[in-house]
Amino acid sequence: MVGAADRCRELAEAIAQAAPPPMTIMEVCGTHSHAIARYGLSQLLPPQVRLVSGPGCPVCVTADEDLDAIVQIARQGAIIATFGDMVRVAGPRGSLADARAIGAQVQVLYSPMQSLQLAESNPERQVVLLGIGFETTTPAIAVTMAEAAARDLGNFSVYCAHKIIPPAMAVLAADPECGIDAFLCPGHVSTIIGSRAYEPLVRQFGTPCAIGGFAPTEILEAVYALVLQVTSGQPRVDNCYSRAVQPEGNPTALAAIADAFEPADALWRGVGLIPESGLQIADRYAHLDARSRFELEPALQRPIDGCLCGQVLQGKAVPTDCPAFGTTCTPQSPIGPCMVSSEGSCAAVYRYQTVR
Amino acid sequence: MSSPHDSSHTISLGHGSGGAMMQQLIAEELLPALSGQSAEALEDAAIVELAGGRLAFTTDSYVVQPLLFPGGDIGSLAVHGTVNDLAMRGAVPRFLSVGLIIEEGLPVDTLRRVVASMGCAADKCGVTIACGDTKVVEHGKGDGLFINTSGLGECGPHVPSVTAAQPGDVLIVNGTLGDHGIAVMVAREQLEISADLRSDSAPLHELVAAMLQAGGDAVHCLRDLTRGGMAAGLNEIATSSAVGMMLESSAIPVRPDVAGVCEILGLSPYVVANEGKLVAAVAADQADSVLQAMHAHPYGQDAAIIGQVVSDQPGLVRLRTAIGTTRVLELPAGELLPRIC
Incomplete structure (x- = not known):
């Protein structure tokens, strides 16, 4: 990566030479937060360019109400089929790992289709696939649902807590307390929804947007594009990840989402209810909806003492502002979800503390 | 209701991961009850x-x-x-x-x-x-x-120890990292990944004998890099020897297909288990002859110097990234879990 190191230095110099005013860029996507921390990219930026993490870690924004329901379903004896980072995040009744330690069955998936095999090989058990994640993950869950319906699997259902990114970005752009000057838009999500999806955001709020890939050079190129938009006063959507992102996105994936889901209001941890920011299972797949298959008690309410995850997710605080960070809240004993998921901003900062 | 995020009441898989949770379990639950054994534990x-x-x-x-x-x-x-x-x-x-x-x-x-x-x-x-x-x-x-x-x-005349790494020592690994953990994970989950992934399971005693013959007591410390991978092994040495470390990420050998699978699953090859890999802390003046001896052995052909033991920041393992920035290489926490997207 000698070439990459040189290119990163060039970009860092170009960013400094553009003499940006003090500006806060929110990287919306958890994978960006992770890459920025892993490569220590903020060390290359001038001090007035600040990067803050956004709400783009699917585990981190999953509301207590959903975490509580999922753990209840696990405790009722259903096999929970899930991506790995949901296992350790704790809701009011503990985490799936806690439930597993006392006998619940939790199967970590590498592909959602594995959940169908699980249902077929355990005909006497209920298998519940967790539909958690943004537009990147949703198409794979949608295709799995279509296949489950085709195979007429009576013991398979989906707990849907899918979310969509642009409405959350609009809420943050509209909130002056967040102080966001520009968005580094998510790379993977944008491959699905396309670069045009951010145009309303630019029109309505005048917030510069740039879509970036995940290599250090690609992230810095997007940051440079945002700096130029800010210094020129001309906000727009720059697609700096054009090798993967088309203006119209991925029509096949979008069609799969539209087939299985319909827009719905959604609860975001730390942010609250955002209208039309989530998905619910479409009527034609209502028989696969885990929410109507299990009898669930109302979610337990809990105060979360000293955890600033909600503020961190909105860019109103950085992980090190939190009194619990690195003291009572660590990756092995996380309080908030931002410390649990490998994409969580607290975990990224904790794991990859930068040393100057 | 007990604190929901508190994993101290029941044993979970994370306690067997070779990372921080396991160290805590050993230090707080096992050693105190089995007193007198802690010196070499x-x-x-x-x-x-x-x-x-x-x-x-x-x-x-x-x-x-x-x-x-x-x-x-x-x-x-x-x-x-x-x-x-x-x-x-x-x-x-x-x-x-x-x-x-x-x-x-x-x-x-x-x-x-x-x-x-x-x-x-x-x-x-x-x-x-x-x-x-x-x-x-x-x-x-x-x-x-x-x-x-x-x-x-x-035992031979020289007994390397996890407590004996010294500032100035050179850190050497005997080959590519993460092969075992990724090969087993791909086989277990039947992931449809077309790569020639094989465990590195191998006996290292002959390689070590060759290293000791070349370097003698300049081979201060040896650690096999099993659960928790290189990150766990190096952090254990840094803590036990009260030294710091500075690694060069571009020098750390990882097979491209292992790196690719890690990228897909959101894992770091530095925390994935090995079963035929070690790290050695060797006095700098003997590093070349030890490295030569390793290269001459079938299980050391890809041996590489990955960094240095330093005196500042004892207990901290730092890594210079491919783009010249520096970050900390943490002790992994618990269970390795693939991510969502």
Whole structure:
């Protein structure tokens, strides 16, 4: 990566030479937060360019109400089929790992289709696939649902807590307390929804947007594009990840989402209810909806003492502002979800503390 | 209601991961109850004195799924792992014990293959399986087959130690990292990934003998990089020796296909398990001759200097990234979990 190191230095110099005013860029996507921390990219930026993490870690924004329901379903004896980072995040009744330690069955998936095999090989058990994640993950869950319906699997259902990114970005752009000057838009999500999806955001709020890939050079190129938009006063959507992102996105994936889901209001941890920011299972797949298959008690309410995850997710605080960070809240004993998921901003900062 | 995020009431998989949770379990629950044993508890093998001389003594239990995986099986693994623990103290492995815990329903054919592989591995390592035990547990109470092996080895004149790394030492690994963990994960989950992924399971005692012959007592510290991978091994050395470390990420050998699978799953090859890899802290003036000796051995062909032991920031392992920035390489927390997107 000698070439990459040189290119990163060039970009860092170009960013400094553009003499940006003090500006806060929110990287919306958890994978960006992770890459920025892993490569220590903020060390290359001038001090007035600040990067803050956004709400783009699917585990981190999953509301207590959903975490509580999922753990209840696990405790009722259903096999929970899930991506790995949901296992350790704790809701009011503990985490799936806690439930597993006392006998619940939790199967970590590498592909959602594995959940169908699980249902077929355990005909006497209920298998519940967790539909958690943004537009990147949703198409794979949608295709799995279509296949489950085709195979007429009576013991398979989906707990849907899918979310969509642009409405959350609009809420943050509209909130002056967040102080966001520009968005580094998510790379993977944008491959699905396309670069045009951010145009309303630019029109309505005048917030510069740039879509970036995940290599250090690609992230810095997007940051440079945002700096130029800010210094020129001309906000727009720059697609700096054009090798993967088309203006119209991925029509096949979008069609799969539209087939299985319909827009719905959604609860975001730390942010609250955002209208039309989530998905619910479409009527034609209502028989696969885990929410109507299990009898669930109302979610337990809990105060979360000293955890600033909600503020961190909105860019109103950085992980090190939190009194619990690195003291009572660590990756092995996380309080908030931002410390649990490998994409969580607290975990990224904790794991990859930068040393100057 | 107890604190929901508190994992201190029940044992979870994270407690067996080789990371921070396991260290905490050992320090808080095991060592206090087994007092008097703590001095060497964090070494790969203990050194015990008997009338005839000094012996290295170790034990390890093997729980892996699938039992047969590309590049090895639980039988050869149970021999190599314990041989390697002895080798990390510079000992010549001599005797192993074998405890088999078999779950009802295991095909005899599988058992036969595993035990044959075990015998073959022991022969190749020149160790004698001196005693054994067999238990069968009810269906559902085990995962097919668990194996425990204990090992005895004869110490040489120099005993490397996890407490003996010194500022100025050079850090050397004997080859590519993460091969075992990724090969087993891909086999277990039947991931449709077309890559030639094989476990690196291998006995390292002969490689260590060659290193000690070349470097003698300049080989200050040896650690095998099993669960928790390189990150766990280096953090343990940094803590036990009260030294800092500075690594060069561009120098750390990782196979491109392993790096690719790690990227897809959101894992770092630095925290993935190895079963035939070690790291050595060697005095700088002997590093070249030790490295040459490693390159001449089949299990050290890809050996590489990955960084240095430093005096500042004791206990902290730092990594210079490919783009010239610096970050901390943390001790992994618990269970390795693939991410969502």
